[in-house]
Amino acid sequence: MDLGHAIIGAFGLVLSGDPDLTEIIGLSLSVTLSAVIAACVIGLPLGAAVGAFRFPGRTVCAVILNAFMGLPPVVVGLVVYLMLSASGPLGVLGLLYTPTAMVIAQTILVTPIVAALTRQVVEDLNAEYAEQFASLGVSPLARAGALLWDGRYSLLTVALAGFGRAIAEVGAVIIVGGNINHVTRVMTTTIALETSKGNLELALALGVVLLTIALIVNAMVMAVRALAARAAYA
Amino acid sequence: MIRRHFMALAAAGALALGLAGTAVTAQAEDFIVVQSTTSTQNSGLFDHILPIFTEKTGIEVRVVAVGTGQAIKNAANGDGDVLFVHAKPAEEKFVADGDGVERFDVMYNDFVIVGPPADPAGVAGSSDVVDALGKIAEAEAPFASRGDDSGTHKAELALWKEAGVDVSSASGGWYRETGSGMGATLNTGTAMGAYIMTDRATWISFGNKGDYQIAVEGDPKMFNQYGIMLVNPEKHPNVKADLGQTFVDWVISPEGQEAIAAYKVDGQALFFPNAQAD
Missing domain, CATH: 3.40.190.10 (Periplasmic binding protein-like II)
Structure with missing residues:
Protein backbone atom coordinates (compact mmCIF):
# COMPACT_ATOMS: atom_id res chain seq x y z
CA MET A 1 0.00 0.00 0.00
CA ASP A 2 1.76 3.11 -1.18
CA LEU A 3 1.13 6.32 -3.02
CA GLY A 4 1.88 4.72 -6.39
CA HIS A 5 -0.86 2.16 -5.84
CA ALA A 6 -3.18 4.90 -4.66
CA ILE A 7 -2.58 6.94 -7.82
CA ILE A 8 -3.22 3.91 -10.01
CA GLY A 9 -6.26 3.14 -7.88
CA ALA A 10 -7.50 6.70 -8.32
CA PHE A 11 -7.25 6.41 -12.10
CA GLY A 12 -9.10 3.11 -11.92
CA LEU A 13 -11.86 4.71 -9.83
CA VAL A 14 -12.28 7.64 -12.20
CA LEU A 15 -12.10 5.52 -15.37
CA SER A 16 -14.63 3.03 -14.01
CA GLY A 17 -17.17 5.89 -14.16
CA ASP A 18 -18.74 4.55 -10.98
CA PRO A 19 -22.06 6.43 -10.64
CA ASP A 20 -21.71 6.59 -6.85
CA LEU A 21 -18.33 8.28 -7.16
CA THR A 22 -19.66 10.73 -9.75
CA GLU A 23 -22.53 11.60 -7.41
CA ILE A 24 -20.16 12.11 -4.47
CA ILE A 25 -17.81 14.32 -6.49
CA GLY A 26 -20.79 16.30 -7.80
CA LEU A 27 -22.13 16.90 -4.30
CA SER A 28 -18.67 17.85 -2.99
CA LEU A 29 -18.32 20.46 -5.72
CA SER A 30 -21.83 21.86 -5.45
CA VAL A 31 -21.69 22.16 -1.66
CA THR A 32 -18.22 23.68 -1.64
CA LEU A 33 -18.79 26.09 -4.54
CA SER A 34 -22.10 27.24 -3.04
CA ALA A 35 -20.37 27.87 0.28
CA VAL A 36 -17.47 29.73 -1.34
CA ILE A 37 -19.80 31.94 -3.40
CA ALA A 38 -21.96 32.68 -0.38
CA ALA A 39 -18.82 33.41 1.66
CA CYS A 40 -17.60 35.80 -1.06
CA VAL A 41 -20.94 37.61 -1.20
CA ILE A 42 -20.66 38.23 2.55
CA GLY A 43 -16.88 38.33 3.01
CA LEU A 44 -15.81 40.60 0.14
CA PRO A 45 -17.93 43.62 1.18
CA LEU A 46 -17.19 42.93 4.85
CA GLY A 47 -13.44 42.73 4.27
CA ALA A 48 -13.53 45.81 2.01
CA ALA A 49 -15.42 47.79 4.64
CA VAL A 50 -12.92 46.95 7.38
CA GLY A 51 -10.01 47.51 5.01
CA ALA A 52 -11.09 50.80 3.45
CA PHE A 53 -13.19 52.63 6.04
CA ARG A 54 -11.98 54.40 9.17
CA PHE A 55 -14.17 53.73 12.18
CA PRO A 56 -13.69 53.10 15.90
CA GLY A 57 -12.90 49.48 16.68
CA ARG A 58 -11.56 48.82 13.20
CA THR A 59 -8.39 47.15 14.47
CA VAL A 60 -10.44 44.97 16.79
CA CYS A 61 -12.57 43.93 13.80
CA ALA A 62 -9.44 43.03 11.83
CA VAL A 63 -8.07 40.95 14.70
CA ILE A 64 -11.38 39.13 15.12
CA LEU A 65 -11.59 38.39 11.41
CA ASN A 66 -8.04 37.04 11.43
CA ALA A 67 -8.68 34.92 14.51
CA PHE A 68 -11.87 33.45 13.02
CA MET A 69 -9.84 32.05 10.15
CA GLY A 70 -8.89 29.41 12.69
CA LEU A 71 -12.46 28.37 13.53
CA PRO A 72 -12.40 24.65 14.38
CA PRO A 73 -14.68 22.84 11.89
CA VAL A 74 -16.01 20.43 14.51
CA VAL A 75 -17.12 23.32 16.71
CA VAL A 76 -18.82 25.03 13.78
CA GLY A 77 -20.47 21.72 12.91
CA LEU A 78 -21.68 21.33 16.47
CA VAL A 79 -23.09 24.87 16.66
CA VAL A 80 -24.88 24.50 13.32
CA TYR A 81 -26.17 21.09 14.47
CA LEU A 82 -27.58 22.61 17.67
CA MET A 83 -29.24 25.40 15.66
CA LEU A 84 -30.76 23.08 13.05
CA SER A 85 -31.60 20.18 15.37
CA ALA A 86 -35.31 19.41 15.72
CA SER A 87 -35.03 20.70 19.29
CA GLY A 88 -32.96 23.73 18.22
CA PRO A 89 -34.23 27.22 17.33
CA LEU A 90 -34.21 26.57 13.57
CA GLY A 91 -35.40 22.95 13.80
CA VAL A 92 -38.70 23.77 12.08
CA LEU A 93 -36.83 24.38 8.82
CA GLY A 94 -35.98 20.68 8.63
CA LEU A 95 -32.52 21.42 7.23
CA LEU A 96 -30.49 19.02 9.36
CA TYR A 97 -28.91 16.18 7.38
CA THR A 98 -29.37 18.00 4.06
CA PRO A 99 -26.75 19.49 1.71
CA THR A 100 -28.08 22.93 2.65
CA ALA A 101 -26.94 22.37 6.23
CA MET A 102 -23.49 21.53 4.89
CA VAL A 103 -23.43 24.73 2.81
CA ILE A 104 -24.36 26.75 5.90
CA ALA A 105 -21.59 25.20 8.01
CA GLN A 106 -18.96 25.68 5.31
CA THR A 107 -20.07 29.25 4.66
CA ILE A 108 -19.44 30.00 8.33
CA LEU A 109 -15.97 28.45 8.04
CA VAL A 110 -15.00 30.18 4.79
CA THR A 111 -16.44 33.67 5.31
CA PRO A 112 -13.78 34.75 7.86
CA ILE A 113 -11.03 33.57 5.51
CA VAL A 114 -12.44 35.56 2.61
CA ALA A 115 -13.13 38.62 4.78
CA ALA A 116 -9.78 38.64 6.55
CA LEU A 117 -7.70 38.21 3.39
CA THR A 118 -9.87 40.71 1.50
CA ARG A 119 -9.30 43.24 4.27
CA GLN A 120 -5.54 42.90 3.84
CA VAL A 121 -5.69 43.22 0.04
CA VAL A 122 -8.01 46.23 0.19
CA GLU A 123 -6.05 47.93 2.96
CA ASP A 124 -2.77 47.65 1.04
CA LEU A 125 -4.36 49.01 -2.13
CA ASN A 126 -6.09 51.76 -0.18
CA ALA A 127 -2.76 52.99 1.16
CA GLU A 128 -1.51 53.15 -2.42
CA TYR A 129 -4.57 55.01 -3.75
CA ALA A 130 -5.23 57.24 -0.74
CA GLU A 131 -3.99 60.48 -2.28
CA GLN A 132 -5.81 59.89 -5.55
CA PHE A 133 -9.07 59.18 -3.77
CA ALA A 134 -8.66 62.28 -1.65
CA SER A 135 -7.93 64.54 -4.63
CA LEU A 136 -10.89 63.15 -6.59
CA GLY A 137 -13.23 63.33 -3.56
CA VAL A 138 -14.44 59.76 -4.06
CA SER A 139 -17.26 58.62 -1.74
CA PRO A 140 -16.38 55.82 0.72
CA LEU A 141 -18.74 53.34 -0.94
CA ALA A 142 -17.32 53.98 -4.40
CA ARG A 143 -13.84 53.73 -2.92
CA ALA A 144 -14.49 50.27 -1.48
CA GLY A 145 -15.95 49.19 -4.81
CA ALA A 146 -12.98 50.49 -6.75
CA LEU A 147 -10.51 48.81 -4.40
CA LEU A 148 -12.31 45.47 -4.70
CA TRP A 149 -12.33 45.78 -8.49
CA ASP A 150 -8.66 46.69 -8.73
CA GLY A 151 -7.72 43.92 -6.32
CA ARG A 152 -9.76 41.34 -8.23
CA TYR A 153 -6.85 39.12 -9.20
CA SER A 154 -5.59 38.89 -5.63
CA LEU A 155 -9.16 38.34 -4.50
CA LEU A 156 -9.43 35.39 -6.86
CA THR A 157 -6.64 33.76 -4.86
CA VAL A 158 -8.55 34.67 -1.71
CA ALA A 159 -11.58 32.80 -3.03
CA LEU A 160 -9.34 29.84 -3.86
CA ALA A 161 -8.03 29.80 -0.29
CA GLY A 162 -11.64 29.56 0.85
CA PHE A 163 -12.31 26.81 -1.67
CA GLY A 164 -9.33 24.86 -0.37
CA ARG A 165 -10.59 25.06 3.18
CA ALA A 166 -14.11 23.99 2.23
CA ILE A 167 -13.36 21.13 -0.17
CA ALA A 168 -10.92 19.54 2.30
CA GLU A 169 -13.09 19.93 5.38
CA VAL A 170 -14.71 16.92 7.05
CA GLY A 171 -15.39 17.79 10.71
CA ALA A 172 -18.32 20.13 10.15
CA VAL A 173 -20.05 18.44 7.22
CA ILE A 174 -20.04 15.01 8.83
CA ILE A 175 -21.91 16.37 11.87
CA VAL A 176 -24.54 18.46 10.07
CA GLY A 177 -24.80 16.24 6.99
CA GLY A 178 -24.61 12.88 8.73
CA ASN A 179 -22.68 11.26 5.85
CA ILE A 180 -25.92 9.75 4.52
CA ASN A 181 -25.39 7.63 1.43
CA HIS A 182 -26.76 9.30 -1.74
CA VAL A 183 -27.89 12.35 0.26
CA THR A 184 -25.05 14.04 2.11
CA ARG A 185 -22.02 11.88 1.38
CA VAL A 186 -19.13 13.92 -0.04
CA MET A 187 -15.51 13.15 -0.85
CA THR A 188 -14.09 13.87 2.59
CA THR A 189 -16.76 11.96 4.52
CA THR A 190 -16.33 9.01 2.14
CA ILE A 191 -12.60 9.04 2.83
CA ALA A 192 -13.28 9.09 6.57
CA LEU A 193 -15.76 6.22 6.21
CA GLU A 194 -13.45 4.04 4.11
CA THR A 195 -10.60 4.70 6.54
CA SER A 196 -12.80 3.54 9.42
CA LYS A 197 -13.65 0.40 7.44
CA GLY A 198 -9.92 -0.27 7.15
CA ASN A 199 -10.03 0.15 3.38
CA LEU A 200 -6.94 2.34 3.46
CA GLU A 201 -6.01 1.87 -0.17
CA LEU A 202 -9.44 2.95 -1.39
CA ALA A 203 -9.38 5.88 1.04
CA LEU A 204 -6.00 6.98 -0.28
CA ALA A 205 -7.17 6.64 -3.88
CA LEU A 206 -10.18 8.81 -3.09
CA GLY A 207 -7.77 11.31 -1.55
CA VAL A 208 -5.84 11.44 -4.80
CA VAL A 209 -9.10 12.03 -6.69
CA LEU A 210 -9.97 14.87 -4.31
CA LEU A 211 -6.58 16.44 -4.76
CA THR A 212 -6.91 16.18 -8.52
CA ILE A 213 -10.29 17.92 -8.42
CA ALA A 214 -8.79 20.74 -6.37
CA LEU A 215 -5.96 20.97 -8.90
CA ILE A 216 -8.40 21.19 -11.83
CA VAL A 217 -10.50 23.88 -10.15
CA ASN A 218 -7.38 25.93 -9.35
CA ALA A 219 -6.06 25.54 -12.90
CA MET A 220 -9.39 26.63 -14.35
CA VAL A 221 -9.54 29.73 -12.17
CA MET A 222 -5.97 30.62 -13.06
CA ALA A 223 -6.74 30.16 -16.77
CA VAL A 224 -9.75 32.47 -16.49
CA ARG A 225 -7.56 34.96 -14.69
CA ALA A 226 -4.91 34.84 -17.42
CA LEU A 227 -7.52 35.25 -20.15
CA ALA A 228 -9.12 38.18 -18.36
CA ALA A 229 -5.75 39.85 -17.86
CA ARG A 230 -4.89 39.44 -21.53
CA ALA A 231 -8.30 40.83 -22.57
CA ALA A 232 -7.75 43.84 -20.33
CA TYR A 233 -4.50 44.71 -22.11
CA ALA A 234 -5.78 43.98 -25.61
CA MET B 1 -15.95 50.72 -13.51
CA ILE B 2 -17.74 50.81 -10.22
CA ARG B 3 -21.04 49.93 -11.76
CA ARG B 4 -19.38 46.96 -13.40
CA HIS B 5 -18.16 45.88 -10.02
CA PHE B 6 -21.59 46.01 -8.50
CA MET B 7 -23.03 44.14 -11.46
CA ALA B 8 -20.47 41.40 -10.88
CA LEU B 9 -21.36 41.27 -7.21
CA ALA B 10 -25.06 41.05 -8.00
CA ALA B 11 -24.39 38.30 -10.50
CA ALA B 12 -22.32 36.39 -7.95
CA GLY B 13 -25.13 36.73 -5.44
CA ALA B 14 -27.69 35.39 -7.88
CA LEU B 15 -25.36 32.53 -8.76
CA ALA B 16 -24.87 31.70 -5.08
CA LEU B 17 -28.60 31.50 -4.52
CA GLY B 18 -29.00 29.36 -7.60
CA LEU B 19 -26.24 26.98 -6.57
CA ALA B 20 -27.48 26.76 -3.01
CA GLY B 21 -30.84 25.88 -4.53
CA THR B 22 -29.45 23.07 -6.63
CA ALA B 23 -27.41 21.82 -3.67
CA VAL B 24 -30.66 20.90 -2.02
CA THR B 25 -31.09 17.70 -3.94
CA ALA B 26 -34.57 16.63 -4.83
CA GLN B 27 -36.06 15.67 -1.50
CA ALA B 28 -37.86 12.38 -1.72
CA GLU B 29 -41.22 12.65 -0.03
CA ASP B 30 -41.08 9.29 1.68
CA PHE B 31 -37.89 9.03 3.63
CA ILE B 32 -36.97 8.42 7.23
CA VAL B 33 -33.81 9.15 9.16
CA VAL B 34 -32.44 6.27 11.21
CA GLN B 35 -29.94 7.05 13.95
CA SER B 36 -27.73 4.03 14.08
CA THR B 37 -24.32 2.77 14.95
CA THR B 38 -21.10 2.39 13.00
CA SER B 39 -21.03 -1.42 13.32
CA THR B 40 -24.24 -1.85 11.33
CA GLN B 41 -23.03 0.55 8.66
CA ASN B 42 -19.36 -0.42 8.42
CA SER B 43 -20.18 -4.11 8.25
CA GLY B 44 -22.28 -3.49 5.15
CA LEU B 45 -25.52 -4.76 6.75
CA PHE B 46 -27.50 -1.66 5.79
CA ASP B 47 -26.30 -1.78 2.19
CA HIS B 48 -27.72 -5.29 2.10
CA ILE B 49 -31.10 -4.93 3.84
CA LEU B 50 -32.19 -1.35 3.08
CA PRO B 51 -32.64 -1.77 -0.70
CA ILE B 52 -34.93 -4.75 0.01
CA PHE B 53 -37.06 -2.60 2.33
CA THR B 54 -37.09 0.38 -0.02
CA GLU B 55 -38.12 -1.73 -2.97
CA LYS B 56 -41.01 -3.20 -1.04
CA THR B 57 -42.36 -0.02 0.55
CA GLY B 58 -40.97 2.86 -1.49
CA ILE B 59 -39.63 4.39 1.72
CA GLU B 60 -36.07 5.67 1.49
CA VAL B 61 -34.00 5.09 4.62
CA ARG B 62 -31.32 7.66 5.45
CA VAL B 63 -28.84 6.29 7.95
CA VAL B 64 -26.75 8.47 10.24
CA ALA B 65 -24.08 6.12 11.60
CA VAL B 66 -22.40 7.33 14.79
CA GLY B 67 -21.54 5.78 18.14
CA THR B 68 -24.49 4.49 20.15
CA GLY B 69 -24.10 7.26 22.75
CA GLN B 70 -24.27 9.99 20.12
CA ALA B 71 -27.07 8.22 18.21
CA ILE B 72 -29.20 8.15 21.36
CA LYS B 73 -28.51 11.84 22.06
CA ASN B 74 -29.34 12.81 18.47
CA ALA B 75 -32.57 10.81 18.63
CA ALA B 76 -33.43 12.37 22.01
CA ASN B 77 -33.13 15.75 20.26
CA GLY B 78 -35.73 14.52 17.80
CA ASP B 79 -33.19 14.30 14.96
CA GLY B 80 -34.30 10.97 13.59
CA ASP B 81 -37.39 8.84 13.23
CA VAL B 82 -35.97 5.50 14.32
CA LEU B 83 -33.17 4.49 16.70
CA PHE B 84 -31.28 1.25 15.91
CA VAL B 85 -28.37 0.68 18.32
CA HIS B 86 -26.77 -1.78 20.73
CA ALA B 87 -26.76 -0.76 24.38
CA LYS B 88 -29.87 -2.24 25.99
CA PRO B 89 -29.77 -0.38 29.33
CA ALA B 90 -29.30 2.96 27.57
CA GLU B 91 -32.07 2.09 25.11
CA GLU B 92 -34.43 1.22 27.93
CA LYS B 93 -33.63 4.53 29.59
CA PHE B 94 -34.33 6.28 26.27
CA VAL B 95 -37.80 4.71 26.22
CA ALA B 96 -38.37 5.35 29.93
CA ASP B 97 -37.52 9.03 29.40
CA GLY B 98 -40.34 9.20 26.87
CA ASP B 99 -38.01 9.71 23.89
CA GLY B 100 -38.78 6.33 22.37
CA VAL B 101 -41.97 4.34 21.94
CA GLU B 102 -41.39 0.61 22.34
CA ARG B 103 -38.06 -1.18 22.08
CA PHE B 104 -37.73 -4.45 20.17
CA ASP B 105 -34.87 -6.91 20.07
CA VAL B 106 -33.62 -7.21 16.49
CA MET B 107 -30.51 -9.32 16.31
CA TYR B 108 -27.30 -10.11 18.12
CA ASN B 109 -23.72 -10.88 17.46
CA PHE B 223 -23.18 -11.17 23.86
CA ASN B 224 -24.09 -8.04 21.89
CA GLN B 225 -27.80 -7.32 21.48
CA TYR B 226 -29.18 -4.80 18.99
CA GLY B 227 -32.50 -3.08 19.53
CA ILE B 228 -34.79 -0.89 17.44
CA MET B 229 -37.44 1.65 18.42
CA LEU B 230 -39.50 4.48 17.00
CA VAL B 231 -38.63 7.92 18.33
CA ASN B 232 -41.66 9.12 20.29
CA PRO B 233 -43.83 11.32 18.02
CA GLU B 234 -45.69 12.66 21.03
CA LYS B 235 -42.51 14.20 22.38
CA HIS B 236 -41.01 15.00 18.96
CA PRO B 237 -43.86 16.03 16.63
CA ASN B 238 -41.59 16.09 13.55
CA VAL B 239 -41.11 12.31 13.74
CA LYS B 240 -42.63 10.48 10.78
CA ALA B 241 -44.44 7.97 12.93
CA ASP B 242 -46.15 5.96 10.17
CA LEU B 243 -43.08 5.58 7.97
CA GLY B 244 -40.78 4.94 10.92
CA GLN B 245 -43.11 2.32 12.40
CA THR B 246 -43.30 0.63 8.98
CA PHE B 247 -39.53 0.26 9.07
CA VAL B 248 -39.47 -1.00 12.66
CA ASP B 249 -42.21 -3.51 11.87
CA TRP B 250 -40.39 -4.72 8.78
CA VAL B 251 -37.05 -5.19 10.54
CA ILE B 252 -38.62 -7.44 13.17
CA SER B 253 -40.90 -9.22 10.67
CA PRO B 254 -39.93 -12.66 9.32
CA GLU B 255 -38.94 -11.01 6.03
CA GLY B 256 -36.65 -8.46 7.67
CA GLN B 257 -35.16 -11.07 9.94
CA GLU B 258 -34.43 -13.31 6.96
CA ALA B 259 -32.72 -10.44 5.17
CA ILE B 260 -30.47 -9.91 8.22
CA ALA B 261 -29.65 -13.62 8.46
CA ALA B 262 -28.83 -13.78 4.76
CA TYR B 263 -26.09 -11.15 5.01
CA LYS B 264 -22.70 -12.84 4.99
CA VAL B 265 -19.11 -11.72 4.53
CA ASP B 266 -16.64 -14.39 3.43
CA GLY B 267 -19.32 -16.99 4.06
CA GLN B 268 -19.77 -15.91 7.71
CA ALA B 269 -23.03 -14.56 9.03
CA LEU B 270 -22.41 -11.27 10.88
CA PHE B 271 -25.70 -10.82 12.70
CA PHE B 272 -28.15 -13.37 14.09
CA PRO B 273 -31.78 -12.24 14.10
CA ASN B 274 -33.64 -12.79 17.36
CA ALA B 275 -36.73 -10.60 17.28
CA GLN B 276 -39.55 -12.11 19.30
CA ALA B 277 -42.34 -13.11 16.94
CA ASP B 278 -45.62 -11.90 18.38
Missing part, protein backbone atom coordinates in the same frame (compact mmCIF):
# COMPACT_ATOMS: atom_id res chain seq x y z
CA ASP B 110 -20.87 -10.95 19.90
CA PHE B 111 -17.84 -9.02 20.94
CA VAL B 112 -14.37 -10.46 20.55
CA ILE B 113 -10.98 -9.29 21.75
CA VAL B 114 -8.43 -9.16 18.98
CA GLY B 115 -4.73 -9.09 19.68
CA PRO B 116 -1.26 -9.17 18.14
CA PRO B 117 0.29 -12.57 17.31
CA ALA B 118 2.95 -12.01 19.99
CA ASP B 119 0.13 -12.16 22.59
CA PRO B 120 2.02 -10.32 25.39
CA ALA B 121 -0.68 -11.07 27.99
CA GLY B 122 -0.98 -14.75 27.10
CA VAL B 123 -4.74 -14.67 26.55
CA ALA B 124 -4.99 -16.15 23.05
CA GLY B 125 -7.53 -18.94 22.83
CA SER B 126 -9.31 -17.90 26.03
CA SER B 127 -13.07 -17.97 26.28
CA ASP B 128 -13.19 -16.33 29.71
CA VAL B 129 -13.24 -12.61 29.07
CA VAL B 130 -13.06 -11.48 32.70
CA ASP B 131 -10.00 -13.64 33.31
CA ALA B 132 -8.41 -12.43 30.06
CA LEU B 133 -8.93 -8.76 30.93
CA GLY B 134 -7.37 -9.40 34.33
CA LYS B 135 -4.31 -10.87 32.65
CA ILE B 136 -4.05 -7.95 30.23
CA ALA B 137 -4.16 -5.52 33.17
CA GLU B 138 -1.61 -7.55 35.12
CA ALA B 139 0.78 -7.69 32.16
CA GLU B 140 0.05 -4.00 31.51
CA ALA B 141 -0.23 -4.97 27.86
CA PRO B 142 -1.50 -2.12 25.67
CA PHE B 143 -5.27 -2.08 25.32
CA ALA B 144 -7.01 0.33 22.92
CA SER B 145 -10.46 1.39 24.06
CA ARG B 146 -13.10 3.25 22.04
CA GLY B 147 -13.47 5.73 24.90
CA ASP B 148 -16.45 7.32 23.12
CA ASP B 149 -19.52 6.25 25.10
CA SER B 150 -20.52 3.91 22.28
CA GLY B 151 -22.33 0.61 22.83
CA THR B 152 -19.04 -1.26 22.52
CA HIS B 153 -17.36 1.11 24.97
CA LYS B 154 -20.16 0.71 27.51
CA ALA B 155 -19.94 -3.09 27.21
CA GLU B 156 -16.16 -2.99 27.57
CA LEU B 157 -16.32 -0.84 30.71
CA ALA B 158 -18.85 -3.21 32.28
CA LEU B 159 -16.44 -6.13 31.69
CA TRP B 160 -13.49 -4.24 33.19
CA LYS B 161 -15.61 -3.53 36.23
CA GLU B 162 -16.40 -7.20 36.56
CA ALA B 163 -12.69 -7.99 36.27
CA GLY B 164 -12.04 -5.56 39.11
CA VAL B 165 -9.70 -3.40 37.06
CA ASP B 166 -9.79 0.38 37.40
CA VAL B 167 -8.91 1.38 33.86
CA SER B 168 -9.26 5.11 34.47
CA SER B 169 -6.08 5.08 36.54
CA ALA B 170 -4.23 3.33 33.71
CA SER B 171 -5.56 5.71 31.05
CA GLY B 172 -2.69 7.14 29.08
CA GLY B 173 -0.47 4.25 30.19
CA TRP B 174 -1.25 0.77 28.91
CA TYR B 175 -4.97 1.64 28.67
CA ARG B 176 -5.44 3.95 25.68
CA GLU B 177 -8.73 5.64 24.88
CA THR B 178 -8.89 6.67 21.24
CA GLY B 179 -12.19 8.54 21.54
CA SER B 180 -13.08 7.34 18.05
CA GLY B 181 -15.28 4.92 16.18
CA MET B 182 -14.67 1.18 15.97
CA GLY B 183 -12.81 1.34 12.67
CA ALA B 184 -10.54 4.19 13.74
CA THR B 185 -9.81 2.39 17.01
CA LEU B 186 -8.93 -0.81 15.12
CA ASN B 187 -6.60 1.17 12.84
CA THR B 188 -4.94 2.82 15.83
CA GLY B 189 -4.87 -0.23 18.08
CA THR B 190 -3.42 -2.63 15.52
CA ALA B 191 -0.72 -0.08 14.72
CA MET B 192 0.39 0.08 18.35
CA GLY B 193 0.17 -3.63 19.08
CA ALA B 194 -2.71 -3.25 21.51
CA TYR B 195 -5.56 -5.61 22.39
CA ILE B 196 -8.90 -4.26 21.18
CA MET B 197 -12.45 -5.26 21.96
CA THR B 198 -14.64 -5.09 18.86
CA ASP B 199 -17.94 -6.44 17.67
CA ARG B 200 -17.40 -9.45 15.45
CA ALA B 201 -19.24 -7.94 12.47
CA THR B 202 -16.91 -4.96 12.22
CA TRP B 203 -13.89 -7.21 12.68
CA ILE B 204 -14.85 -9.68 9.96
CA SER B 205 -15.51 -6.93 7.42
CA PHE B 206 -12.53 -4.78 8.51
CA GLY B 207 -9.99 -4.36 5.72
CA ASN B 208 -6.83 -3.52 7.68
CA LYS B 209 -6.41 -6.49 10.01
CA GLY B 210 -2.67 -6.88 9.44
CA ASP B 211 -1.47 -9.97 11.33
CA TYR B 212 -4.06 -9.58 14.08
CA GLN B 213 -6.19 -12.48 15.21
CA ILE B 214 -9.11 -13.05 17.53
CA ALA B 215 -7.64 -13.78 20.97
CA VAL B 216 -10.72 -14.05 23.18
CA GLU B 217 -14.15 -15.19 22.01
CA GLY B 218 -17.11 -17.33 22.93
CA ASP B 219 -17.83 -15.97 26.40
CA PRO B 220 -21.60 -15.52 26.91
CA LYS B 221 -20.72 -12.23 28.64
CA MET B 222 -19.67 -10.87 25.26
